[in-house]
Amino acid sequence: MAEPIRVPERDEPAPTRGTPLRAVTGARLPWRESSLAQLTLVRFREFIREPEAVFWTFLFPVVLAIGLGIAFRNKPADVIAVGVVGGSATADSLVARLTKAGGLKVIALADDGAARRALRTGEAALVAVTTPAGAVEYQFDDTRPEGRTARFLVDDAVQRGAGRRDPVRVAERKVQEKGSRYIDFVIPGLLGMNIMGGGIWGLAFAIVDARRKHLLKRLVSTPMRHAHYLVSFVFSRFAFLIVEVIVIVGSAVLLFGVPVRGSLVQLAVVCIVSSLGFGGLGLLISSRARTTEGVSGLTNLVMMPMWVLSGVFFSSTNFPAVAQPVIQALPLTATINALRATMLQGAGWDAVVMPMLVVLVWGVGSFVVALRIFRWR
Amino acid sequence: MTMSASVAGSLAGRVPAGTPALRVAGLRKRYGDVVAVDGLDLTVAAGECFGLLGPNGAGKTTTIEICEGLTMPDEGIVEVLGRRWDEDEHALRERLGIQLQETQLAEKLTVEETVRLFRSFYARGREVDEVIDLVQLGEKRGARVGKLSGGQKQRLALACAMVGDPELLFLDEPTTGLDPQSRRQLWDLIVELRASGRSIVLTTHYMDEAEKLCDQVAIVDHGRVIALGSPRELIASLGAEHVVEFTAPSAAPGALTVQQLGALDGVQSAREHDGRWTLEVVELARAVPALLEELARRGLPLGELATHSATLEDVFVSLTGRQLRDG
Numbered sequence: 001m002a003e004p005i006r007v008p009e010r011d012e013p014a015p016t017r018g019t020p021l022r023a024v025t026g027a028r029l030p031w032r033e034s035s036l037a038q039l040t041l042v043r044f045r046e047f048i049r050e051p052e053a054v055f056w057t058f059l060f061p062v063v064l065a066i067g068l069g070i071a072f073r074n075k076p077a078d079v080i081a082v083g084v085v086g087g088s089a090t091a092d093s094l095v096a097r098l099t100k101a102g103g104l105k106v107i108a109l110a111d112d113g114a115a116r117r118a119l120r121t122g123e124a125a126l127v128a129v130t131t132p133a134g135a136v137e138y139q140f141d142d143t144r145p146e147g148r149t150a151r152f153l154v155d156d157a158v159q160r161g162a163g164r165r166d167p168v169r170v171a172e173r174k175v176q177e178k179g180s181r182y183i184d185f186v187i188p189g190l191l192g193m194n195i196m197g198g199g200i201w202g203l204a205f206a207i208v209d210a211r212r213k214h215l216l217k218r219l220v221s222t223p224m225r226h227a228h229y230l231v232s233f234v235f236s237r238f239a240f241l242i243v244e245v246i247v248i249v250g251s252a253v254l255l256f257g258v259p260v261r262g263s264l265v266q267l268a269v270v271c272i273v274s275s276l277g278f279g280g281l282g283l284l285i286s287s288r289a290r291t292t293e294g295v296s297g298l299t300n301l302v303m304m305p306m307w308v309l310s311g312v313f314f315s316s317t318n319f320p321a322v323a324q325p326v327i328q329a330l331p332l333t334a335t336i337n338a339l340r341a342t343m344l345q346g347a348g349w350d351a352v353v354m355p356m357l358v359v360l361v362w363g364v365g366s367f368v369v370a371l372r373i374f375r376w377r
Numbered sequence: 378m379t380m381s382a383s384v385a386g387s388l389a390g391r392v393p394a395g396t397p398a399l400r401v402a403g404l405r406k407r408y409g410d411v412v413a414v415d416g417l418d419l420t421v422a423a424g425e426c427f428g429l430l431g432p433n434g435a436g437k438t439t440t441i442e443i444c445e446g447l448t449m450p451d452e453g454i455v456e457v458l459g460r461r462w463d464e465d466e467h468a469l470r471e472r473l474g475i476q477l478q479e480t481q482l483a484e485k486l487t488v489e490e491t492v493r494l495f496r497s498f499y500a501r502g503r504e505v506d507e508v509i510d511l512v513q514l515g516e517k518r519g520a521r522v523g524k525l526s527g528g529q530k531q532r533l534a535l536a537c538a539m540v541g542d543p544e545l546l547f548l549d550e551p552t553t554g555l556d557p558q559s560r561r562q563l564w565d566l567i568v569e570l571r572a573s574g575r576s577i578v579l580t581t582h583y584m585d586e587a588e589k590l591c592d593q594v595a596i597v598d599h600g601r602v603i604a605l606g607s608p609r610e611l612i613a614s615l616g617a618e619h620v621v622e623f624t625a626p627s628a629a630p631g632a633l634t635v636q637q638l639g640a641l642d643g644v645q646s647a648r649e650h651d652g653r654w655t656l657e658v659v660e661l662a663r664a665v666p667a668l669l670e671e672l673a674r675r676g677l678p679l680g681e682l683a684t685h686s687a688t689l690e691d692v693f694v695s696l697t698g699r700q701l702r703d704g
């Protein structure tokens with residue numbers, strides 16, 4: 001190799017390419033053979049041929065909703081168990097009075113030891129102890145809602161039995177409104193969680209797996225347009241999203257009568273925008289990682305705090321006021337707020353504009369960063 | 378086989394006459410403290426099958442991936458089909474077929490879906506069915522990639538590399554890890570591609586593969602080209618047509634020395650390693666009797682006498698003192 005190397009000038013005309021060889025498959029490919037269509041088809045095929053993925057994406061949220069629906073179904077008003085330490089006439093009359101009061105189940109307890117045991121095991125929410133002088137002592141845990149409720153019910157029965165008269169006459173009308181039950185609250189939360197999971201996990205795992213197997217490198221060694229690869233994820237996500245939303249919302253409406261008070265168009269827009277937003281996050285998460293272990297850690301790091309903070313299972317307003325600006329700026333909080341406003345309150349567009357802006361800022365921001373740092377090879 | 382007719386098709390006029398398919402000059406690439414490629418020069422003529430032969434870790438894969446535009450060199454010039462990678466990467470990729478060493482294609486797709494996917498990336502190319510038949514996967518058309526044997530996967534990888542009807546193919550260790558029959562099938566395919574006028578650059582650490590397939594071979598070691606030529610020229614450069622190997626004690630009184638053996642009639646050179654002797658021999662019929670006579674004269678026992686025609690392996694050993702397999 002002694003041949004001297006000639007360094008070509010930068011502006012030297014490139015050798016022209018001769019007339020192309022016979023066009024083997026002649027003209028432009030039909031759309032179905034285009035790289036975008038083929039890449040999108042690959043996404044579908046890989047997904048549908050993975051039964052676990054189908055289960056976790058479509059059926060798991062429904063199973064979870066059914067489980068939660070059963071656990072938190074609106075039961076007839078709870079009967080609260082209270083104990084009375086017996087052995088005296090005053091105790092016996094207290095037992096009789098409480099039994100008559102309704103809403104209480106009265107357990108006779110032999111002594112203080114039995115009383116403590118009943119409180120400790122939760123067998124009784126409150127233990128009433130009578131003194132010879134005619135006074136009553138309530139033993140209960142005031143940090144438990146049941147204990148506090150028992151105290152009011154028992155005290156009411158005790159005082160009325162002793163002849164108390166209420167100065168104000170009150171009337172009660174019992175109302176159970178659809179839309180205010182726990183199942184109504186949790187369904188938009190689950191939907192939001194699913195949109196996040198699909199966007200982040202669906203993208204991140206597939207991309208990192210392709211990188212790990214050197215498939216990404218193989219793809220970019222062809223003339224494939226990089227954008228087509230990424231857009232194929234967007235297309236397939238939208239198709240899966242339609243199925244997800246129909247399965248989750250549909251089963252919630254049919255099984256639990258969860259209301260969808262706002263417009264369906266608005267619900268669809270919220271789902272699509274938030275799916276795009278989380279897709280951007282998913283792309284950012286997967287932009288560098290080389291191993292699926294690495295990306296699962298990163299995915300959990302991003303998603304876990306939102307599962308807890310963003311109000312999937314309980315309202316995000318339960319967290320201290322100091323943390324609220326951060327919590328409200330999270331994309332999942334914004335998504336769930338917009339979903340609840342649309343489904344439960346029947347709110348109009350003005351209620352979802354801000355949350356959707358928050359989600360879009362996250363999505364577009366991550367997308368831009370992801371494209372800059374993406375590891376194709 | 379009827380392949381030639383279908384693989385072929387005139388490539389005349391695709392590349393201006395005289396433009397090499399690949400030209401590499403002064404290539405350097407280091408990863409941290411490790412110098413993977415250390416001033417490497419290559420020229421591959423159009424229509425030629427060019428082999429990079431060397432042990433594992435010699436820098437073959439780094440070199441070929443730089444040529445494929447997948448790795449940036451620290452220094453040096455790469456011209457593929459007369460173009461540089463920074464000129465128009467997309468247009469250049471349309472004209473190349475690439476097989477990487479470790480790609481795992483999507484296991485859940487079928488053979489046909491995989492080839493169709495790769496076909497969709499190219500503006501022009503070959504019929505999917507035709508390419509699948511060429512690599513003899515016709516019966517496996519509908520089989521999932523995950524169910525294919527190693528040889529079938531390699532042939533599928535080759536199908537993906539050729540479906541864009543490339544002018545130049547880069548094949549990185551196309552037959553590594555395959556059984557002899559699968560290797561032979563792949564060799565036949567590569568020979569057909571070469572016969573149809575495509576230029577091919579392949580890496581291998583099998584000397585028989587390089588001898589069988591390549592017009593030109595560059596022997597690579599420690600990131601440099603240490604010998605370059607046709608397999609025949611390289612073997613001829615040994616100056617010996619045959620190699621004689623035998624065992625004899627090297628520490629006994631009156632033991633043989635390299636100088637004495639090298640001076641025997643018909644012997645070109647001699648080496649010894651742990652009691653195993655290797656003689657490069659110009660003429661077997663003179664050298665073997667002379668060797669036996671010498672051993673008898675010294676009263677040394679002879680064990681395991683073997684001879685073979687000189688190969689590229691012997692060229693590598695003579696250049697580096699190591700076996701190819703030793704890495």
